[in-house]
Amino acid sequence: xxxxxxxxxxxxxxxxxxxxxxxxxxxxxxxxxxxxxxxxxxxxxxxxxxxxxxxxxxxxxxxxxxxxxxxxxxxxxxxxxxxxxxxxxxxxxxxxxxxxxxxxxxxxxxxxxxxxxxxxxxxxxxxxxxxxxxxxxxxxxxxxxxxxxxxxxxxxxxxxxxxxxxxxxxxxxxx
Amino acid sequence: xxxxxxxxxxxxxxxxxxxxxxxxxxxxxxxxxxxxxxxxxxxxxxxxxxxxxxxxxxxxxxxxxxxxxxxxxxxxxxxxxxxxxxxxxxxxxxxxxxxxxxxxxxxxxxxxxxxxxxxxxxxxx
Numbered sequence: 001x002x003x004x005x006x007x008x009x010x011x012x013x014x015x016x017x018x019x020x021x022x023x024x025x026x027x028x029x030x031x032x033x034x035x036x037x038x039x040x041x042x043x044x045x046x047x048x049x050x051x052x053x054x055x056x057x058x059x060x061x062x063x064x065x066x067x068x069x070x071x072x073x074x075x076x077x078x079x080x081x082x083x084x085x086x087x088x089x090x091x092x093x094x095x096x097x098x099x100x101x102x103x104x105x106x107x108x109x110x111x112x113x114x115x116x117x118x119x120x121x122x123x124x125x126x127x128x129x130x131x132x133x134x135x136x137x138x139x140x141x142x143x144x145x146x147x148x149x150x151x152x153x154x155x156x157x158x159x160x161x162x163x164x165x166x167x168x169x170x171x172x173x174x175x
Numbered sequence: 176x177x178x179x180x181x182x183x184x185x186x187x188x189x190x191x192x193x194x195x196x197x198x199x200x201x202x203x204x205x206x207x208x209x210x211x212x213x214x215x216x217x218x219x220x221x222x223x224x225x226x227x228x229x230x231x232x233x234x235x236x237x238x239x240x241x242x243x244x245x246x247x248x249x250x251x252x253x254x255x256x257x258x259x260x261x262x263x264x265x266x267x268x269x270x271x272x273x274x275x276x277x278x279x280x281x282x283x284x285x286x287x288x289x290x291x292x293x294x295x296x297x298x299x300x
Contacts, residue, residue, distance in 0.1 A: 102182055110183040113190060131277055132215055136284050139271050142197040149194060153187070160178070 007052050011061065018043040018065045023072060037151045038116055040065070044092055045108050045115075045159040046166070048099045055096055062088055083126050091119035108163065112156030113149055120148035210270055210285050212249050214242065217280040225249065225268075225285070235279025242283060254279060 021040040030036070047053045047061065066085050070076040095115040098106060124144060128137035212223045216233050223229060223244060230252075231242040238255025248268035251261040254276050261276035273284040 105180055105182045106186070107179050107183050109179055110186045113187055117190060127277070131280055132275075132282055134215070136215070136273060136282060137275060139273050139284065142194060145194045146198065149187075149191060 007057075010050065010053070011057070014043050014047055014061045015064045015068070018061065019068045019072075022065065022069050026073065035147065038119070038155050039158065041088070041091065041112070041115060041119075041155055042159045042162060044088075045095065045111060045156075046163060048095060048111070049163065055092075058092055058096070059089065062092060079127075079130050082130065083123055086126050087119045087122035090122035091115040094118040107156070108159035109153060109156035112159060113152035116148040116152030116155065117145055120144045210247070210268075210287055212242075212244060213284045213286055215282045215284070233279075233281050235276060235281045237278045240276050240279050240281045249283060249285070250274070251276065251283070254281075 018040040070081045095111045098111050124137045210225050214221050225247045229244040233240045241253040243252045248266045250266040256278040264274045270287045275282040
């Protein structure tokens with residue numbers, strides 16, 4: 001019972017944090033609409049290391065995040081809602097696989113770069129299919145991937161730092 | 176504690192090398208006489224030669240998209256969309272380059288004239 005309450009609290013915290021980060025990021029001025037840093041993905045990376053959180057739990061957080069954000073921003077069930085859901089889902093799968101294969105050998109920086117590149121690839125593929133019924137947008141993939149590489153580096157660094165601080169905090173609380 | 180490891184550096188180097196290689200090894204040396212612009216909208220696909228200067232107006236989902244072809248290059252001069260991302264893309268002139276206006280569902284792609292036209296509805300003269 002206590003474990004379920006603890007997990008529920010983490011669910012609520014994760015959904016709130018990722019939604020706030022996503023919406024805050026959208027308010028930042030950017031030259032192109034797709035140029036998001038992806039700070040909300042820090043939460044998903046931290047959840048990868050949570051022992052009680054399986055892949056289905058992380059997908060549930062993603063779904064709730066997208067629902068809340070799309071309702072607030074007025075893009076519920078639009079093409080952008082579908083593109084965001086599937087591209088973030090693809091990124092989470094790649095990050096999960098990388099985390100399980102490499103375990104402690106790969107930090108969040110490597111995981112984040114793989115996730116952001118996959119996210120960008122999935123966004124272009126699904127966006128191209130939904131809007132144009134072809135895959136021609138993939139012709140621009142290499143330029144978008146360059147941006148995804150650097151944004152993934154930044155996000156991964158943030159996730160590393162946050163994870164280390166949380167670990168130190170946990171050790172202090174337990175003492 | 177999470178720290179950058181050897182595997183991080185290996186994966187980052189590998190991914191970065193692939194991205195840079197794909198950008199720089201895509202040089203297209205053909206002249207604009209060998210290229211055509213293909214404009215995709217929700218209702219039709221039209222091909223234009225880049226040799227001839229033209230002003231094109233396409234009806235998109237949100238409004239009009241004005242495309243100019245000059246001296247072998249093309250750009251979106253104006254578009255009725257909220258972000259004007261397509262206008263900010265500037266001029267393109269190489270095969271494989273494209274400009275997309277997502278709100279209007281319009282995309283322009285430059286192809287080599289020798290590429291077989293896939294589903295072209297019309298060739299504008």
